[in-house]
Amino acid sequence: MAMPNLNDMMKQLQQAGAKMQDVQKQLEKITAEGDAGGGMVKATVSGKQRVLSITIDPEILDDMEMVEDLVVAAVNTALENVAEKARQELSKAAGDMLGGGDILKNFNFGQ
Secondary structure, three states, X not given: OOOOOHXXXXXXXXXXXXXXXXXXXXXXXXXXXXXXXXXXXXXXXXXXXXXXXXXXXXXXXXOHHHHHHHHHHHHHHHHHHHHHHHHHHXXXXXXXXXXXXXXXXXXXXXX
């Protein structure tokens, strides 16, 4: 079994670090929406999990308790949606960093 080349390993780790920085920048650009009450309340969040906007149908403003519940539900849905988008981006980046395969194969382990 051949020993992995340490220079190659270091180069791949540096490339992985640079790729992760790119992914962090991409996460800043990702947004997702969530809604509740059939669209009566909508929330938009960023990939950095920051609430960007809340839209509330003015017709429901007379029931504050319902509005509060719908805002929480819409924000939670938006956060779940953006987390899924972020997972997809990270997964795609991880596959690229690893050459689309098993990291151990890239370092000549297990061959």
